[in-house]
Amino acid sequence: xxxxxxxxxxxxxxxxxxxxxxxxxxxxxxxxxxxxxxxxxxxxxxxxxxxxxxxxxxxxxxxxxxxxxxxxxxxxxxxxxxxxxxxxxxxxxxxxxxxxxxxxxxxxxxxxxxxxxxxxxxxxxxxxxxxxxxxxxxxxxxxxxxxx
Amino acid sequence: xxxxxxxxxxxxxxxxxxxxxxxxxxxxxxxxxxxxxxxxxxxxxxxxxxxxxxxxxxxxxxxxxxxxxxxxxxxxxxxxxxxxxxxxxxxxxxxxxxxxxxxxxxxxxxxxxxxxxxxxxxxxxxxxxxxxxxxxxxxxxxxxxxxx
DNA sequence: TTCCGTGCAAAATGTTTGCAAGTCG
DNA sequence: CGACTTGCAAACATTTTGCACGGAA
Numbered sequence: 001x002x003x004x005x006x007x008x009x010x011x012x013x014x015x016x017x018x019x020x021x022x023x024x025x026x027x028x029x030x031x032x033x034x035x036x037x038x039x040x041x042x043x044x045x046x047x048x049x050x051x052x053x054x055x056x057x058x059x060x061x062x063x064x065x066x067x068x069x070x071x072x073x074x075x076x077x078x079x080x081x082x083x084x085x086x087x088x089x090x091x092x093x094x095x096x097x098x099x100x101x102x103x104x105x106x107x108x109x110x111x112x113x114x115x116x117x118x119x120x121x122x123x124x125x126x127x128x129x130x131x132x133x134x135x136x137x138x139x140x141x142x143x144x145x146x147x148x
Numbered sequence: 149x150x151x152x153x154x155x156x157x158x159x160x161x162x163x164x165x166x167x168x169x170x171x172x173x174x175x176x177x178x179x180x181x182x183x184x185x186x187x188x189x190x191x192x193x194x195x196x197x198x199x200x201x202x203x204x205x206x207x208x209x210x211x212x213x214x215x216x217x218x219x220x221x222x223x224x225x226x227x228x229x230x231x232x233x234x235x236x237x238x239x240x241x242x243x244x245x246x247x248x249x250x251x252x253x254x255x256x257x258x259x260x261x262x263x264x265x266x267x268x269x270x271x272x273x274x275x276x277x278x279x280x281x282x283x284x285x286x287x288x289x290x291x292x293x294x295x296x
Numbered sequence: 297t298t299c300c301g302t303g304c305a306a307a308a309t310g311t312t313t314g315c316a317a318g319t320c321g
Numbered sequence: 322c323g324a325c326t327t328g329c330a331a332a333c334a335t336t337t338t339g340c341a342c343g344g345a346a
Contacts, residue, residue, distance in 0.1 A: 016324080016325080017325075017326095018319085018320055018321075018324095018325060018326070019320090020319080020320075020325090020326065020327080022326080022327075023326090038310095039310080039311080040310090052327095052328080053327090053328090054327070054328045054329070055311090056311085056312075056313085056327085056328075056329080056330095057326080057327060057328075059310095059311060059312070060312090060326085060327085063311095063312090072226070073226040074226060075223055075226065078220065078221040078222055078223060078231070079214065079221040079231065081309060081310055081311095081335085081336080082309085082310065083226070083310085083311085096267065096271065096273055096275070098273070099276065105271060105273070107267055107270075107271070109263045109266065109267065111259040111262055111263050112263070114259055115257045115259050115260070115280070115282075116282060118257065119244065119255055119257065119282060120284075122255075123244065123253060123255070123286075123287070124286075124287035124290075125244055125246070125253070125282075125284050125285060125286050125287060125290070126284045126285040126290050127244070127282050127283070127284040128247065128283055128284040128285070129282070129283045129284070130280065130281065130282050130283070131280070131281045131282075131283075132263070132278065132279070132280045132281075133278065133279045133280075134263075134264060134267060134273075134275050134277070134278050134279075135275070135276055135277045135278070135279075136268075136273050136274045136275040136276040136277070137273060137274040137276070138271075138272075138273050139271070139272035139273060142272075142273070142274050164299090164300080164346095165300075165301090166299095166300060166301070166344085166345050166346070167345085168300090168301065168302080168344080168345070169344095170301080170302070171301090187335085187336080188335090200302095200303080201302090201303090202302070202303050202304070203336090204302085204303075204304080204336085204337075204338085205301080205302060205303075207335095207336060207337070208301080208302085208337090211336095211337090229310085229311080229334060229335060229336095230334085230335070231335085231336085
């Protein structure tokens with residue numbers, strides 16, 4: 001099976017890169033954090049295991065992974081400055097964010113493929129990828145709002 | 149008819165705000181730039197008419213408009229730092245961006261409503277808005293790529 | 297005349313870079 | 322050995338803020 005770490009090792013080998021202690025920690029942190037951590041969040045986890053790792057190493061590694069197509073930069077909250085890094089491994093997926101608690105739920109929907117195809121047909125564009133965000137209230141926050 | 153400027157005036161009146169020279173220039177710049185300008189682009193247009201207007205006034209006004217729901221902040225290119233400001237007036241609309249020339253095409257599609265409704269049904273979330281990005285090659289860049 | 301809005305400069309934020317020293321193969 | 326990586330600190334780009342002054346209502 002191809003975990004993020006396995007894939008990273010493969011890429012490193014084919015391009016003369018090295019699997020360092022720091023990179024391993026960062027990859028493990030990504031795996032453990034799962035969904036969509038910020039660079040700071042990755043840093044916090046890595047830092048706990050080895051406080052000597054520098055934030056710029058986190059950024060360099062995240063950018064490298066992004067360039068390799070293994071993660072992708074995202075911003076759920078458009079006017080937040082901070083990027084989040086989304087593992088692309090599982091498959092193309094989309095996100096709902098609760099406007100109150102900021103929690104994120106992942107989803108997919110067959111119609112997204114239909115939209116891609118039809119837009120391509122109408123516009124003459126070649127569509128390579130799609131990214132959909134829904135915003136609203138999650139069930140919990142909806143309850144709270146109704147109650148008040 | 150409700151132009152951006154009319155709406156802004158309404159909001160200002162109901163909250164004791166003032167229509168200043170600077171705000172008028174900024175609103176006119178937004179109208180004239182149309183689609184998705186950056187703060188710098190708005191600044192450039194305003195500056196041409198009155199070089200004494202400060203960039204921080206642009207930001208303050210854009211943030212106020214955002215808060216009023218008259219424009220919304222966006223980032224087409226995820227790892228770009230700069231925000232763009234999208235007029236929300238016309239209607240909910242979505243964007244295709246060419247990964248080569250970075251041009252943006254707006255679109256809408258009925259299935260987006262379907263996705264919103266069905267996701268709400270399955271998840272129990274209340275969906276308030278949606279934002280879809282497609283990425284790929286526009287017809288021109290596609291030609292160029294085929295030719296080479 | 298009263299606040300609201302502005303210009304200015306300085307701060308803040310999040311990310312990137314240059315470089316010397318360290319390390320992996 | 323030699324290229325690839327790192328930590329550090331300084332740079333960077335964009336956006337935000339505090340404050341005293343000026344202007345709309």
